[in-house]
Amino acid sequence: MAAPVARVVIDSPLPQLDHLFDYAVPREMEGVVPGVRVRVPLRTAGRVADAFVVEVADESEHGGALSPLDALVSTVPVLSTEVWTLARAVADRVAGTASDVLRLAVPKRQVRVEKAYVAAGSPSVPPSPVGAVPTAGYAGADLDEGIAGGGRFALDAVPTLARLPDGGSVGSWAVTAARLAANTAARGRQTIVSVPDHRDLDQLEAALSAIGVADIVLRFDAAQPPAERYRAFLASLGDGPHIVIGNRSALYAPASRLGLVVVVDDGDPLHREPLAPYAHSRDVALVRQSQSGAALVLLSHARSVDAERLVELEYLTPVSPSPSVRPRVVLAEDPPGEASSRIPATAWALAREGLAAGPVLVQVARPGYAPVVACASCGTAATCARCHGPLGVRRRGQAPQCGVCGAVAAPWRCDVCDGTSLRLVSRGSGRTAEELGRAFPGARVIVADGEHRVLTLPDTPALVVATRGAEPVAAGGYRAVLLLDGERMLARESLTIAEDALRWWSNAAALAAPRAPVVLAGVSGPLAQAFAGWNHASFAARELADRRTLGFPPSVRTATVTGPVDAVAAAVEALDGIAIRDVLGPTPVDEGGVRSIVRFDYRVGADVARELRAVLIRNATARRRPVAGRPQRAVPSLRLHFDDPEVWT
Template identity: 90%
Template sequence: MAAAVARVVIDSPLPQLDHLFDYAIPDGLDGVAAGVRVRVPLRSAGRVADAFVVEVADESEHAGALSPVDALVSTVPVLSHEVWTLARAVADRVAGTASDVLRLAVPKRQVRVEKAYAAAGSPAVPPAPGGVEPVSGYAGSDLDEGIAAGGRFVVDAIPTLTSLSDGASVGSWAVTAARLAANTAARGRQTIVSVPDHRDLDQLDAALHALGVGAVVLRFDAAQPSADRYRSFLTALGDGPHIVIGNRSSLYAPASRLGLLVVVEDGDPLHREPLAPYAHSRDVALVRQSQSGAALVLLSHARSVDAERLVELGYLSPVSPSPSVRPRVVLAEDPPGEASARIPATAWALAREALVSGPVLVQVARPGYAPVVACASCGTAATCARCHGPLGVARRGAPPQCGVCGAVAAPWRCDVCEGSSLRLVSRGSGRTAEELGRAFPGARVVVADGEHRVLTLPATPALVVATRGAEPIAAGGYRAVLLLDGERMLARESLTIAEDAMRWWSNAAALAAPRAPVVLAGVSGPLAQAFAAGTHATFAARELADRRALGFPPSIRTVTVTGPIDAVTAAVDGLHDVGIRDVLGPTPVDDGGVRSIVRFDYRVGADVARELRAALIRNATARRRPIAGRPQRAVPSLRLHFDDPEVWT
């Protein structure tokens, strides 16, 4: 007897629709099976909605008559059981809706690609690559055996570059991740590797092809054409030993025989999903690992504080390379009593010496020419007359321009002293390049920032001025690395600023040639000393201890509740019975509502999410009684954001 009931999840952000609905499968509507796309009627809304079939059954627990499935969109089962259970668990953890997660997991349908996939039938399963080879650089560790056994590790990446067979240079971290993935594929299992951005993705792709496993690599890249992304997704539905590489959404890729999950630089903010329900790549990987039993690796040059917490709990095992591969770090400051310079004399000397033999990297804090300008008379920071955003100068001789709305402030007048002259306060990449060009006449100067995209460089002498995260890879490595503006970076008000700075500096240091000097200018104290000594794990442990003493994440969890004051108050009041720590706020926000921050322990996380989800549903289904003669205003929504570090900025 054919199944008569389709149990579906409706594509809707409304929390009251975030559960499975039963629909009758009409006679003659063939092809309705688990995972396919369908359209179903919504009685209350009087319209048809898109949905995924989660399962089919012979009968329904609903006592009344079932509405029939309206249409079968496609017979290709694009929602696998593994992805559905992951989406449900991730949504439940942060009081979100499964449909929001599924929008990240299942790409939009591309009809031509799907028809070609269906016409081709079952694709041939590519053979597993060659034998397993040990991961180099981690002698004495049980990393290979642990991966095969489904272990969980935090791995400190080797801070060097590696030359591939074609002569290209990539980070050694990419070779490590590629070897782990190739070994997993050789065992007939699948791998997912999530990296922060396209630069990392290109390095990883090159390392995988150099190992001869390019035939099983599937790229999930946000910058891909939609057709290519969907083609990779459909291929991943198969049972082959695929290696899926991509950005944060790649962690939702279908993989029925998953053997390894790798998250590269889990402390990078690009791993934070900006769309609801705001799940972090690390948390998605942890949930998927617990469901699948696959191995898990967090790979980075600077261990995140979140990863350190998991190490101290015994959930992750640490693996480190030999101390002999540490960069040669020099802490450079001007002698006491002398005027402080942006580039100390020691750094100048090392840069001049290194420039003779190859490229020198100069890392700066900000792009542009002068990101901050001030009144020449009173020193007050200059702001835009239209939106009060900060004014800056994009290039030499250009008029000041707002960094928020883009308005040109010419003429400009100070609100405090009525002065009309400006002075340059900060130096961006453009101004730094101009100054270095004067200091090193005849030297080639290259700018790499958000406006100037440079990915690779030859081994010829050049001064490379780059903002953090935009540093190109130089063939053979940089002959010296100068890290400027450290004090300015650390001046930013953020809970994670010390952790971020350690990551920025460590990633830049990993681009240096062997034994090339890495100069950290103008920064001292425990953070600089930990960076110079290579004791990143000790720094992360100390940072975690400080946050634990203050009750800050990740020692505890938080949720930000934003909305109208009555809704926020009701939602927060419902949490006192589940054992939360405390509530900060409410405080006003820009849209007229308020915000409260709830702090709670990990052990009550599921209870907090459940209570807040119930509050979301109550708020979404509430209706105001209309008043005759007055237009009815929309009810402000209640918004939740779990584990948001930006609230501490």
């Protein structure tokens, strides 16, 4: 009898190796089943590569002799059929390689953890001890029934805090997600919840614990020790009704009985995968939902424009909470004719009133003391002599430091007027805290930013100065919320800056105590009115309509092609037979070569990805002949990035 055939996917980023290879399974090698890790020989230079077995067949379609597997690394099938199918689909959508996706999906092997898992007989997660829990806050919406039926929802989060039995507080969004997950577990199905960062994970885990399902929660966290992460991954291989919570990679968890996928705050840039193939959490969730038939929920305080597109296509059903739970938003500006101030008089008064009862949140745009400094003589923004990056002051009394390379600018000289003195231009979290401390003598001032990690606060009077996204959760909620630097936030050149600002403000407003004032200072116009009226869906619809008129994402998809001039031209030329919209560029890029942006409709996305992937393979396998008498310089490699928002900044 012929030896069995193992079809494997090789762990390699090379696009020419992104397909299944057939290898013979030696008869003495037992335990080769789909999903296990193996090592396989490569015919180039006698190398050995890591791989996963995807299929085991009786025969191969290859006509020649097959090389045998080199080694069986582990008998634990860590690559499930569901995850392989998902990885292949995600990679094909963005012209990437399946192995790049699998690096995100399957953690590196931890031998001791795996041996303990095998010795314990592959223990599974215990069944859920909790029955159905009603989802509160959504009057007239039969949300639980829709989730049980595999529905797809754009769910607007309840913008309040919820008290836990231990006296702490979490966002109501966390309680909503926990209840939906608990209900899914009660039906014997599994749930995956993907959140932006560790702060959200902590809140979600606390909410799940309060409901009584902590025993079936598996946490996938990028900050976990490798052993702990691998232990949670192995536990998720079972078919019990577990609840997987984590960051982007949690969406690849091996859930064979998946009943619900939740993506929290899908507009947050932390959901964008920074590694190839750059798949967004929302897109991964959409692919997984379509393959599994599970319910899908995009849960957020401010609906993203991408989610609004899916609502208008009737792919997602919009669900909003009762209007009675909306925050009390106040738009504060100085009276006409008076010089505008950073904190208008109305905001001062409300902050003083709130501070007498409890903590007050002050949201600012940037961390540090003075993120921007300028020449005291001519006013030119100060830049680094080494890399020309912007200079700033991190702490009071310190010398200016480059925000790019970190070089200390002491002494400093202006390139325009030869001045040597600097003046502070902007106010960061540190300088704001200093000024508020003088304005409210005796008040406790707390800074929460990238350098000062504060997650929770007691219900005692304090001024909390926090950068966007770093706001602590105060027990019982803030007695007032001041949103400063709105105009500075909106001045950033970005396609998504308006929806980003609305999301920053809305997430901060959801931390306020019931009926506590949320003051937006110095911003007016349609965006401010949408925030004040809590009309996020209407704003997202208008923003989508504007982008549709201009041909900007997400009304269209894009593919960014970067590399040598001839390679980029060949990639664009390969799309001649596809009905794309247009090509922007080529334009020079900093690292050498050029960049072109291809805009196309969603219906031709698979065709565009297939053709560009073929070009990528040809470029990677082409042999460049040396030219006599010319020095050989490194040529930029061809890179593809689908739906990259950074190209519009």
